[in-house]
Amino acid sequence: MNLLPSSASLIEKAARATPPSFVGKVRGLSDKAIAWIFIAPTLLLLLAINIFPLIWTIQLSFTNYRANRPNAPLRDVGLAHYNEILTNPDIWAAMQVTARFVIASIVIQTVLGFLLAWLIDRKFRGSGFLTTMILLPMMLSPAVVGNFWTFLYQPQIGLFNYIVAFVTGIPPSSFQMLGDVNLSPWAIVLVDSWMWTPYVMLICLAGLRSIPDYIYEAAEVDRASKWRQFWTITLPMAMPFIMLAVLFRGIENFKMFDMVNLLTGGGPGSTTEVASITLKREAFEKWRTGYSSAFAIILFVTVFGLANIYVRALNRVKSR
């Protein structure tokens, strides 16, 4: 009984200690003003770390600026960098490598991810443990994964080559996953799929588990076969989730840098030189800051444009 009065007196004390002018000011603020006060820090942060660099990058892309020569006179070069990039066969080659890598890895990860999710969705003994095991690669750092697979692919001591040799009978040191122009792109796709298929699986699993059981029960009553249930219920209802996973992986793979850099560094030759590796070389090795800014803008517009078209398609699928 004593608690309430003493608490009340504490509140009164605190209220008395608050300067009346401040209290008055806060009381006088509209809801909109208070909302602005709350979102202002986030907005400022976004402006500082996203919008300002973007605007600055656009501005730099029209100049000859080089970060390693800050004292050199700055010259406006107009659209010269954009023109050079769009007519450079090496850049187009890098874009083609990127496109092939994105398509191959997305197809593999989507098919495998969905199949794994479908398997995990039929609850069986040990499915929880299996799910955890499948998710493990996704939790590792790309730097660890890259180094780890470099050893696995080593032709003389690598486990991968020995497993292939055991299965096919080909001598283990007769092929090089990272050094062969035909195999190295697939070596990267394989590692990326090993690491990120669980992520696709997780999203697909969420989709499968969101399908209400009564729909399947109704289908059973209608004597629909399992195959028919899959094509008419499971796949259409999980489709928005699958498409979401494809979107996320597509954007990530388009920007892929760490794994390629660690596994092949863009080699052999330029076989696995994806756009992000070219961009890094132009920006931080050749120090062509203006040129690389233009390239970064082109990549940004490409990803943004493709993602926008895709999101519209996704919304159409969701609204069905």
Add this chain to the structure above:
Amino acid sequence: MRKLIAAAGLLAATILGAGQAQAQGKTITLCWAAWDPANALVELSKDFTAKSGVNMKFEFVPWPNFADRMLNELNSKGKLCDVIIGDSQWIGGAAENKHYVKLNDFFAKEGITMDDFMPATVTGYAEWPKGTPNYWGLPAMGDANGWTYRKDWFADAKNQADFKARFNRDLAPPKSLAELKDIAEFFQGREIGGKKVYGAAVFTERGSEGITMGVANALYPFGFEYQDPKKPYAMEGFVNSPGAVAGLEFYKALYKCCTPPGYTNAYMQEGLDAFKSGQVAMQMNWFAFFPGLFKDPAVGGDKIGFFVNPGHNGKNGSQLGGQGMSVVSYSPNQAEALAYIKWFAAPEVQKKWWALGGYSAHKAVLNDPNFKNTAPFAGDFLVAMGQVKDFWAEPSYAALLLAMQKRVHDYVVADQGTAKQALDLMIQDWTKVFKEDGKL
């Protein structure tokens, strides 16, 4: 008068003492690559601390990231390094962008003369523009590409007999690049001690500078030149001369015939690993690693031999390595950094530097009549340093290097196009860089 002298003496002693006391509390940071000679320098620098009272901190970065890390540091005007031992190719950019302190006045004041150092190292590690007496560094670590070989395998009676039967000559360190390839072919796939071994470990690395440094050892003896000696930056007919084309084809043939499986992205460390694990008969690498290899319990001592990069048709050439020691212009401790360079330039310190495993470029060390006997690779080092050539040291060296890395790797490792096409494309890339720099 006596009182005046005593007072002046007291004042001088106080000032000197104060200076010493001030230096006593200071710490300077030296930046370099993380490799064997860096450990020797840590050991050597203890003498500097004992003498000056200035503590030394070291920032050593692994080779594959060394250039990126340090050039970022310099470009951002960072204060991490007071003294930097930077690669020879950086000197143009570091001088023109004022990252390094110009040392001419300091050298003059302290009586340090570049005449005391081997000319190739002065040109390579100190001068910019090349061939002019403008010094931005002190030659700190002489280095060049050379070769190691398995002396025990070469001496083996069966290997000797088989080699003679096949090539009609003794199995001995090669005197030409053609002989080197013969030996590499001979060992490729041979069983030694129940293990399959391979011919040679050469540089094929794509990411930084590896394949460029390696292929240069074939290009130079075959007649490759970076430019017309009479007309700077004129490259047509020099970079892609018939000799240069043949040199590039030779390197590809050596890589294809005689390297271990999976050797598509290999540089110094991979070469060391291949040699130390007994996989290869010969290894291309920097002289800087040779003291460590000679001490290696598995492949060192009597089992290892050394030779200079062989020539072709009487023409010789080796890729220059090594670094100069410079003071970073953004350092707040320039006085201490210069004191370190002054101490390091002293002949007795240079002798100890060589004894500990560093490669001195000082004539007091190299011209010593007994120098050739101080290590089994010492004589070869002198020969190699007499035939070195360096890559471009222009401010845009990184762009030039990346272009060569791409074109050469595309041809040698990825089998794209011909040697002539690779060199022609390289000229196109380099011309573009020089045009952007206003040099063409």
